[in-house]
Amino acid sequence: MIAGSTFLDTLRFIPHHAGLLLDKTGETAELSFAALGVALAIALPIGLWLGHKHRGLFFALGVSTLGRALPTVALIAFFLPLLGIGLWNNLAALVVLGVPPILTNAYFAVEGVEADAVEAARGMGLTELQILARVELPLGLPLLLAGLRIAAVFVIATATIAGIFGGGGLGEIIGDQGSYRLSGVLAASLFVAALALLTALAIAAVQRAAYRRMSPST
Amino acid sequence: MSRLAAGPIIPSFSQGSSCERNNGWFCTDWLHQHWGDTLQPALVQHVELTVIAVGVGFGISFLLALAGFRFRLFDLPIGVFADLLYTIPSLALFQLLVPLTGLTVTTVEVALISYTLFILYRNIVAGLRAVPDEVLESARGMGLTRLQTFIRVELPLAVPALMAGLRIATVSTVSIATVAAFVIPEGLGEPIFTGLQEDLFKTEILAAGLLAVALALGADLLLVLLARALTPWSRLT
Numbered sequence: 001m002i003a004g005s006t007f008l009d010t011l012r013f014i015p016h017h018a019g020l021l022l023d024k025t026g027e028t029a030e031l032s033f034a035a036l037g038v039a040l041a042i043a044l045p046i047g048l049w050l051g052h053k054h055r056g057l058f059f060a061l062g063v064s065t066l067g068r069a070l071p072t073v074a075l076i077a078f079f080l081p082l083l084g085i086g087l088w089n090n091l092a093a094l095v096v097l098g099v100p101p102i103l104t105n106a107y108f109a110v111e112g113v114e115a116d117a118v119e120a121a122r123g124m125g126l127t128e129l130q131i132l133a134r135v136e137l138p139l140g141l142p143l144l145l146a147g148l149r150i151a152a153v154f155v156i157a158t159a160t161i162a163g164i165f166g167g168g169g170l171g172e173i174i175g176d177q178g179s180y181r182l183s184g185v186l187a188a189s190l191f192v193a194a195l196a197l198l199t200a201l202a203i204a205a206v207q208r209a210a211y212r213r214m215s216p217s218t
Numbered sequence: 219m220s221r222l223a224a225g226p227i228i229p230s231f232s233q234g235s236s237c238e239r240n241n242g243w244f245c246t247d248w249l250h251q252h253w254g255d256t257l258q259p260a261l262v263q264h265v266e267l268t269v270i271a272v273g274v275g276f277g278i279s280f281l282l283a284l285a286g287f288r289f290r291l292f293d294l295p296i297g298v299f300a301d302l303l304y305t306i307p308s309l310a311l312f313q314l315l316v317p318l319t320g321l322t323v324t325t326v327e328v329a330l331i332s333y334t335l336f337i338l339y340r341n342i343v344a345g346l347r348a349v350p351d352e353v354l355e356s357a358r359g360m361g362l363t364r365l366q367t368f369i370r371v372e373l374p375l376a377v378p379a380l381m382a383g384l385r386i387a388t389v390s391t392v393s394i395a396t397v398a399a400f401v402i403p404e405g406l407g408e409p410i411f412t413g414l415q416e417d418l419f420k421t422e423i424l425a426a427g428l429l430a431v432a433l434a435l436g437a438d439l440l441l442v443l444l445a446r447a448l449t450p451w452s453r454l455t
Contacts (some may be wrong), residue, residue, distance in 0.1 A: 006317040007284045069434035071396040074427025075342045077410050080282055081241075081418050155306035161397065165414075182317065189310035 009183035011192070016204045021170075024192050028169030028197070032159040032199075035091055036152055039098030047106025051140075052132050058101040067100020076165050090162035097158055098151045105147020111138025139214060145207040149200050156196045170195075222335060238421070243423040256409055256422070264405040267395045268437070271327055272388050274290055275334030275381045279383075282335070304336035316401065322337035326398040333394060334387040341383025345376030367437040378452065381445035385438050406430045 014021065038083045050056040075096060079089035121135045137144075161170015173180050173188035180188070231327045237245035249257070284302075286293040303311075311329045319325040349372050399407025406426045413422035446453065 010449040018384040060390055065435070065438060066431075067433050068386065069393060070436075070437070071393045071410075071427055073407050073410050074398070074423065077418075077423040078427055079413055081413070081420050081423075104240045153305050153307075157309070160309045170425060171309065174313055185306070185313050186317065187311040192310045192313070193306045196305050196307050196310075198300065200301075 005013075006182055006186065009144050013181075013183040013187045014190075016134065017187070018035040021173075021187060021191050024163075024168070024170045024173060024188065025195055028156065028159050028163065028171070028192060029095070029167060031087075031162065031167060032152070032156045032195075033096065035094030035159070036148075038091070038095045038096055038100055039151060039155070040148070043099040043103035044106055048132060048137070051107040051110030052110055052128065052136060056109075060083050060104050063100045064104035065203070067104075072097060072154075072161055076162055080165060085166040087167070088157070090167035093162065094155050094158055095204070098155045101147045101150040101154065102144075103147075106140075106148075108146060109143035109147075110136045112122065112127065112143070113139045130201060134187050134197040136212075141210040141214075142207050145203055145210060147209070151201040152199050152203060154195055156192070156199060160192050219314065222263070236301055238352045238383045238419075239410055241420055242317060243420050243424060252422075256412075257425060257429060260404070260409050260426065261433065262408045263408075264284060264430065264433060265394055266432075267323075267330065267405050268388065268391045269399060271330035271391050271395070272334055274327070275331040275391075276338055276384065278331065279335050279338035280326070280340060281369025282339050283346065286339070287344050287346045293343065297343075298319050299337050300336040303332040308333070308381060308394050311395065311402060312401050321401050323402060323404070326395075326402055328406075330395060330398070334391060337390065341379050341386075342376065345383075346372055348379065349375045374449075377449050378445065381441060381448065384447075385441045388437045388441060389434045392430060396430055406433075 009184070050060060056061060072093070076090065078119075079092045083089035110132070117135055117139065118131055121131045126134065144145045157168060159167065160171040160174065163169040164175030170188040170192045173191075174185050176186050223379070235245065235247045238248050252266065282296050286296050306314075310328065311332070312325060315325045315328055319328065325329060357371045362370065395405050396407035396410065398405050399411050406429055409422050409426035412421040413426070416422070
């Protein structure tokens with residue numbers, strides 16, 4: 001079995017190059033989380049405000065479809081001639097991919113909050129910003145976090161591809177079978193899969209906690 | 219895998235028109251010359267990759283959704299499994315499949331299909347579950363059997379959710395299929411890689427990227443029209 005021996009080689013590669021793999025995982029994580037941070041800073045205010053105003057439904061839907069339609073490889077390739085090989089082109093591509101799911105989910109999270117709850121808050125004399133922060137945001141938090149989770153999965157997947165175009169991280173190993181052999185490529189693939197799963201699980205855990213907090217039993 | 223490093227870099231645009239020699243963003247003469255031998259075949263391959271992935275993915279998801287809908291016990295494990303597959307980065311999933319199925323179309327399709335499962339399964343089950351109890355009650359009152367109720371009542375009412383899932387799955391698959399060019403020289407990812415190898419030939423990269431976006435949006439529009447045709451009752455209100 002060719003497949004069997006390859007996987008054995010992979011299992012051997014991991015302890016021998018644990019330091020390298022962890023370093024590269026750190027690089028991929030750093031790039032991904034930086035991009036997610038920038039995407040959050042851009043998408044969250046726009047999505048929340050549009051949702052609060054109940055305006056821009058078609059904008060929110062359009063951004064979401066367009067975000068899914070953008071081919072990741074083409075996007076990185078597109079930014080290469082503009083920003084050169086390195087950190088900036090990859091960061092730009094990742095931010096562009098991270099914005100749509102966060103924006104759309106933030107919009108629908110706030111937009112879907114019951115009108116009665118918002119009316120009651122307004123009747124109590126809360127300002128629009130207070131309504132958004134104290135009523136709509138807590139109630140919409142699970143849906144918003146679902147969007148963040150999708151964005152995180154997107155961004156980590158693309159950060160891996162970015163590694164091949166000089167972005168560093170695990171993609172660098174995956175794109176260089178000549179140096180690292182198939183066992184190294186597979187080991188790096190396992191590490192990036194683990195990174196994505198752990199990130200998604202962490203966000204899912206927060207999502208669960210947010211969900212439980214707003215359920216009527218408490 | 220080191221397809222980017224492979225071979226000497228020969229900038230093909232150095233011989234073409236002045237636009238190509240200057241590596242312009244949109245050299246129409248290059249597009250005219252290479253539509254037939256580069257872009258069109260890649261587009262056709264891309265459509266094939268997508269149609270097979272979404273078609274097979276839909277078949278599998280539908281069967282899984284039937285199981286998850288009928289036996290609630292299966293719902294959670296199937297959902298979690300599909301969720302896990304969806305979370306694995308595409309490049310990693312392609313690579314992890316290579317020792318099993320080689321550098322083949324099979325590898326690409328298995329990965330693309332597994333990404334559609336998460337979206338399609340969730341949507342089909344949600345659609346079937348959303349049928350109101352009163353509707354099921356009246357179906358039973360009319361003397362419909364369980365199977366008849368499913369085929370004539372639950373399934374048609376689930377069509378909008380099902381089509382919404384198909385739209386998302388199709389658009390996502392068109393996008394992810396560009397990554398397939400890491401494994402096989404097919405689809406719109408291929409001209410993008412060639413453009414990258416040939417000293418970042420912008421026209422080729424941009425044209426293939428735009429074609430992929432256009433294909434995704436075009437497929438989305440087609441599915442919207444199909445959904446409207448399949449649910450004539452939804453236009454009455």
